[in-house]
Amino acid sequence: MPSQVSELLDRDITPEDYEMLLQLDEALERPLPAKESEKLQPATTEEHLGETCAICLHAFERTDSLSALPCSHAFHEDCISKWMMKRCASCPLCGK
Numbered sequence: 001m002p003s004q005v006s007e008l009l010d011r012d013i014t015p016e017d018y019e020m021l022l023q024l025d026e027a028l029e030r031p032l033p034a035k036e037s038e039k040l041q042p043a044t045t046e047e048h049l050g051e052t053c054a055i056c057l058h059a060f061e062r063t064d065s066l067s068a069l070p071c072s073h074a075f076h077e078d079c080i081s082k083w084m085m086k087r088c089a090s091c092p093l094c095g096k
Helices: 002-010 015-027 077-086
Strands: 041-043 066-068 074-076
Touching: 066 077, 074 077
Parallel strands: none
Antiparallel strands: 041 066, 066 074
8 A cells, every 4th residue: 555655646636546545544544633632531340340332332241441521431442542633532431
């Protein structure tokens, strides 16, 4: 794919090129903006044992690191961080 990207410098972009560029953009991991990371609060697994992460659909285990949003929905720390970086800076369950 890198050679395809360098070819774009010497010609007009086609709709197919646009799709490739979108895929490349989606693959980039961006740091979570400070104001968005402030929304994440540590959550205890004891509070959420028996619940499931709505992003990866795996049950929370005692050794998991969890984060909760202001709406009180909890997720695996890695799952919600990736969700907020790649998708949206709001709760995947309630949209807040």
